[in-house]
Amino acid sequence: MLQIKNLTKIYEGGVKALDNVSFDVPDGQFLAVIGLSGSGKSTLLRCINRLIEPTDGQILWNGEDITKASPEEMRRIRRKIGMVFQHFNLVHRSKVITNVLAGRLGYINPAWSLLNRFPKQDIQKAIKQLERVGIADKANHRADELSGGQQQRVGIARALMQDPEMILADEPVASLDPVLAHSIMKHLEDINDKDGVTVLCSLHFLDLVHRYADRVVALNLGQLVFEGLPSEIDDKKFKDIYGRDAERVG
Amino acid sequence: MTEQNNKNKKASPRKSIQLGLAVLFGIVVYAYGFQITKVDLEDLRSERRQESLTRVMRALAKPEIFEYEQEEEIVNAPVYVTCPASGIPALPEPDKSGPYLIITPACAEPGETVQVEGFSFAPNVSGPLRFVPGSDPTNIVTLGRDNIETDATGHFIYEFVLPKRSSEDVQYIRATLKQNVGVPHLTKTAHDTWDKIVETVFLALLATTFGTFLAIPLSFIAARNLMKPVRSPLASIAFSLLGWPLGIVLGYLIVRFVEGISSPFAGNIPINLVSIVVAPALMLVGLRWALPQEEITKPSTSTQIMRWGVLFVSVLIGFYGFFQLASLFKNFGQMGMVPLGRLSFLGNFLFQTGDIVGIITPALGGLAAGGALSSFMGKIGQRTTEKLSPVNVKLFNIVFATLAGATVFGLLGLLVEWLYQIDNSFYTFWGPVLTGGILGLTLASFTKPKDTLPTGLVIYYITRTFLNGLRSIEALVMAIVFVIAVGIGPFAGMMALGLHTIVSLAKLYSEQVESIMAGPLEAIQATGANRLQTIVYAVIPQIIPPYISYTMYRWDINVRMSTIIGFVGGGGIGFLLQQNINLLNYRAASAQMFAIAIVVASMDYISSVLREKYV
Numbered sequence: 001m002l003q004i005k006n007l008t009k010i011y012e013g014g015v016k017a018l019d020n021v022s023f024d025v026p027d028g029q030f031l032a033v034i035g036l037s038g039s040g041k042s043t044l045l046r047c048i049n050r051l052i053e054p055t056d057g058q059i060l061w062n063g064e065d066i067t068k069a070s071p072e073e074m075r076r077i078r079r080k081i082g083m084v085f086q087h088f089n090l091v092h093r094s095k096v097i098t099n100v101l102a103g104r105l106g107y108i109n110p111a112w113s114l115l116n117r118f119p120k121q122d123i124q125k126a127i128k129q130l131e132r133v134g135i136a137d138k139a140n141h142r143a144d145e146l147s148g149g150q151q152q153r154v155g156i157a158r159a160l161m162q163d164p165e166m167i168l169a170d171e172p173v174a175s176l177d178p179v180l181a182h183s184i185m186k187h188l189e190d191i192n193d194k195d196g197v198t199v200l201c202s203l204h205f206l207d208l209v210h211r212y213a214d215r216v217v218a219l220n221l222g223q224l225v226f227e228g229l230p231s232e233i234d235d236k237k238f239k240d241i242y243g244r245d246a247e248r249v250g
Numbered sequence: 251m252t253e254q255n256n257k258n259k260k261a262s263p264r265k266s267i268q269l270g271l272a273v274l275f276g277i278v279v280y281a282y283g284f285q286i287t288k289v290d291l292e293d294l295r296s297e298r299r300q301e302s303l304t305r306v307m308r309a310l311a312k313p314e315i316f317e318y319e320q321e322e323e324i325v326n327a328p329v330y331v332t333c334p335a336s337g338i339p340a341l342p343e344p345d346k347s348g349p350y351l352i353i354t355p356a357c358a359e360p361g362e363t364v365q366v367e368g369f370s371f372a373p374n375v376s377g378p379l380r381f382v383p384g385s386d387p388t389n390i391v392t393l394g395r396d397n398i399e400t401d402a403t404g405h406f407i408y409e410f411v412l413p414k415r416s417s418e419d420v421q422y423i424r425a426t427l428k429q430n431v432g433v434p435h436l437t438k439t440a441h442d443t444w445d446k447i448v449e450t451v452f453l454a455l456l457a458t459t460f461g462t463f464l465a466i467p468l469s470f471i472a473a474r475n476l477m478k479p480v481r482s483p484l485a486s487i488a489f490s491l492l493g494w495p496l497g498i499v500l501g502y503l504i505v506r507f508v509e510g511i512s513s514p515f516a517g518n519i520p521i522n523l524v525s526i527v528v529a530p531a532l533m534l535v536g537l538r539w540a541l542p543q544e545e546i547t548k549p550s551t552s553t554q555i556m557r558w559g560v561l562f563v564s565v566l567i568g569f570y571g572f573f574q575l576a577s578l579f580k581n582f583g584q585m586g587m588v589p590l591g592r593l594s595f596l597g598n599f600l601f602q603t604g605d606i607v608g609i610i611t612p613a614l615g616g617l618a619a620g621g622a623l624s625s626f627m628g629k630i631g632q633r634t635t636e637k638l639s640p641v642n643v644k645l646f647n648i649v650f651a652t653l654a655g656a657t658v659f660g661l662l663g664l665l666v667e668w669l670y671q672i673d674n675s676f677y678t679f680w681g682p683v684l685t686g687g688i689l690g691l692t693l694a695s696f697t698k699p700k701d702t703l704p705t706g707l708v709i710y711y712i713t714r715t716f717l718n719g720l721r722s723i724e725a726l727v728m729a730i731v732f733v734i735a736v737g738i739g740p741f742a743g744m745m746a747l748g749l750h751t752i753v754s755l756a757k758l759y760s761e762q763v764e765s766i767m768a769g770p771l772e773a774i775q776a777t778g779a780n781r782l783q784t785i786v787y788a789v790i791p792q793i794i795p796p797y798i799s800y801t802m803y804r805w806d807i808n809v810r811m812s813t814i815i816g817f818v819g820g821g822g823i824g825f826l827l828q829q830n831i832n833l834l835n836y837r838a839a840s841a842q843m844f845a846i847a848i849v850v851a852s853m854d855y856i857s858s859v860l861r862e863k864y865v
């Protein structure tokens with residue numbers, strides 16, 4: 001159970017990216033986070049694993065307050081939270097398999113990773129994850145030789161290596177074409193269904209939200225403006241979320 | 251909108267005046283520059299300057315690389331300076347079977363012009379025409395005709411003025427014509443140049459290699475994007491500051507103790523051999539047990555203490571191995587120096603490497619222990635801050651920040667004492683201790699108990715200042731210091747270039763680290779990787795190409811620098827070059843300049859090929 005309580009983030013310079021946001025996410029839920037660009041979706045997801053330090057508020061995960069965790073506790077928490085990014089964020093010059101193995105870094109003793117050593121079972125596990133997302137044949141290619149859709153699958157495999165209990169997906173399909181978008185979303189859905197991993201996924205297209213999400217939260221200018229089922233987003237709610245001039249396209 | 255366009259089109263008087271003033275200012279600046287740099291072509295026009303310039307340019311155009319064996323033809327012809335009153339004694343007819351000279355007239359007053367005609371010499375040869383006084387045949391007088399040349403038939407005709415050497419006796423004009431024989435061969439200058447240019451290239455290679463190795467870690471702590479997120483609470487900072495000196499002293503003592511254990515067996519090669527196999531193996535086993543590759547659950551306290559113990563012992567065994575390795579290298583090196591003959595430099599390499607390992611191991615141990623203790627104590631500080639209540643943290647901070655400030659400033663004071671020998675313990679010890687203590691106390695009183703301070707940025711600024719300071723000292727100046735430290739020779743030059751390479755590469759590298767993509771960094775951090783792992787897996791892969799190209803560029807710079815580092819005694823070709831310039835031996839200097847040009851040009855070519863291949 002993830003509980004966000006009165007979360008606020010004010011950036012240096014006074015921009016209020018999150019304004020007193022509170023909601024809960026039960027274990028195993030597929031939660032979509034929607035809102036305009038700049039509404040605070042990315043900030044919200046990055047506050048949860050503290051890539052961004054929240055200014056105020058609490059994030060309770062299984063009763064533990066993430067915002068108060070020490071660096072060592074943070075390492076333990078982060079390794080249970082996988083993250084998938086809009087621009088994939090692979091290390092381009094490294095091999096695909098190395099990118100996937102990087103998902104184990106939270107478990108591995110730093111002294112050994114200095115020597116670039118991974119345990120054998122991790123390497124086998126990495127191959128298995130690549131098989132699961134369907135690109136095991138690319139394991140020894142350089143990451144930047146892969147197409148966008150393939151790169152995002154590597155990103156997912158990397159998150160899976162963490163044995164995650166939760167995955168934060170920050171607009172995972174925003175730079176992909178619609179067909180690829182569905183294939184990536186299906187992988188996330190599969191992980192959510194089969195492994196029982198909680199997924200928080202920020203999305204732009206409402207048809208994807210309807211198709212994949214169990215529940216939706218919507219942000220506008222850092223404030224929570226909607227919380228409920230995807231089917232509850234009618235025209236009025238849509239204008240609340242996206243502004244009066246917005247028109248539905250999908 | 252239109253109004254504004256019109257405004258922009260028309261130049262306002264104000265702008266015109268500004269432009270005029272700027273041009274005027276520019277003229278004044280350059281005029282003053284001319285004055286300061288003493289631009290003056292008057293000297294260039296003078297005949298004397300032009301003559302020497304021509305001479306030097308011609309010498310430079312003929313580098314002394316090849317030469318012929320030479321055969322000399324020496325022919326003397328008698329001449330009387332002041333015609334004897336009694337008339338000229340009958341002179342023997344010149345031997346016309348070989349080359350001969352005819353002087354007309356055969357006698358004249360000093361300062362008068364006579365004509366020398368040469369016959370039957372080898373065609374197209376050259377050499378000096380000189381005057382041999384009758385009274386002292388060894389005291390040859392030059393006549394300003396040092397380069398007479400024969401034509402295709404072996405004939406020449408020259409006029410010259412007789413010197414003021416009047417004598418009753420017969421005197422001589424001597425033509426010494428030199429002829430090239432055989433095939434050209436390399437001059438001694440060419441051989442010396444080759445020796446020194448090889449020295450130069452290797453000097454640059456070693457300086458670049460050592461510089462690169464040390465610049466890489468420095469470049470990470472001089473990179474703003476990596477250091478900015480590093481923040482720690484005051485207690486942690488104070489503890490790690492105390493940990494450094496303590497750890498260095500302890501580490502040094504412990505490693506010296508290990509050295510003491512190792513030294514009785516230093517000369518025993520079988521023990522050396524066994525040790526360097528067994529020690530690393532033991533260490534590896536220990537490390538593997540103490541540092542499990544993956545850990546899902548937190549180990550119990552007793553296991554952790556056990557692990558620390560095993561880790562400590564393993565590291566000690568490792569250091570023992572190091573010392574044994576150093577002894578082995580020295581032994582093998584010494585054995586190999588004589589029998590290896592021409593390859594004896596390999597033996598020397600082993601011996602010197604062993605010596606270096608032996609010397610730097612205690613220093614390395616001190617640093618490692620300092621770092622380890624500092625980070626361990628920093629963690630204790632962190633934990634304490636987390637666990638205590640704010641009031642207690644504040645008290646804790648005040649005590650330890652004061653202590654840390656006093657320690658650091660006290661040590662700095664001791665350094666000042668050592669450098670300047672002030673010999674007043676108030677200024678160099680108690681004063682700094684007091685100041686440091688007060689500074690620590692003030693910092694602790696003004697810091698909110700649980701706040702974190704930007705440790706990373708402070709380290710970043712200190713490193714940057716240090717790098718900039720050292721970088722501003724040219725390698726040539728550093729070489730002077732190193733010549734004093736290790737004596738004249740290429741080693742001093744290598745040290746100077748190496749040091750300069752470290753600081754300038756660290757700066758260039760760190761700017762590359764600052765410009766890497768933030769995305770992969772974020773992704774690796776999100777997996778729970780700690781700082782070290784983030785650097786290894788997200789930073790290093792991104793910076794390899796620019797690091798390679800900067801290293802190449804630096805090698806190129808070092809080759810060029812090493813050509814002049816010899817000017818101050820740093821070895822390499824610069825020493826020869828300077829010597830020849832000072833001796834006005836421009837043809838030899840020219841050979842060295844050619845060598846430098848060839849090396850620099852081929853370096854550029856090689857590095858561009860390598861860059862294309864690997865980047």
